[in-house]
Amino acid sequence: MTHAGPAVPTAVFGPQTAVGAPHALVLAPVTPRWDEGAFFTPVIRTLADAGLRVTVVDTLSVWDEEVDSMTAFVARWRALLPAFGRVDLLCGNALGGAVAQALLPDCAPDTAALLVSGPARTDPLLEERLTQIADLAASGRPGAALALLGRRVLPHSAPGTDAGGPAAEGHPSAVADTDADAAASRRLAAGMRLLCGIDVSAAVRAHPGPLLQIxxxxxxxxxxxxxxxxxxxxxxxAPGAGMRPHSEQPTEVAALIGAYLWEKGLR
Structure with missing residues (x-):
């Protein structure tokens, strides 16, 4: 189900009206367009099946050209956070995971966190790879950017993952209609660049609540x-997995998350 949330595109799953149902807020990764939570389907199913009400938000929807840093971007999310009510489980994937970790000081001390490939900090190699994708998108080639991103999210042992920037244009991705999409270019470039140079390690280590990073x-x-x-x-x-362990190893990751929810009293 999709509806207009507090100033952002939002999708809600699970027992939306159940009295006392724990609430999970999920921040999405960088996508060229809002995909209504499809990126996190295996995890959403696990959370909803455990009885949680799950709200998924388009993390990049609050970005515009006035946002020039992750600090400014997180500030916008900090202002929006109270509108979602009580959050028992704060989740995030990739960019959404970085933002979720930066928001932990603004959450209740007992808030649980669930992160999938969500960086707390970057390094030169990660920033170089993110910048390659951002530069392709900023040059008006979102299809090539998506193709390179598609290769980078695979495990490094997968066939064809050693390709550089220009070679990625041959990746068999369905991006023909995206190449002319200026909004997709802006989203991809902005999202990748926001991650460069981040370090929210102190906020994560100071969080007194439970946290699971995969x-x-x-x-x-x-x-x-x-x-x-x-x-x-x-x-x-997750052994052998790339950036999407929840999609590559759904059974194992679902069991891991289920055990985490049980241990933390969220199911």
């Missing part, structure tokens, strides 16, 4: 070295 051992982008955690938090490295 990353792939073979990710070409966000890896364990880009995560942060306090001693009472958990970082799970």
């Amino acid at each position: 990353v792939g051992s073979h990710s070409q982008l966000v890896t364990r070295r880009h995560t942060a955690a306090a001693p009472h938090h958990s970082v799970h490295v």
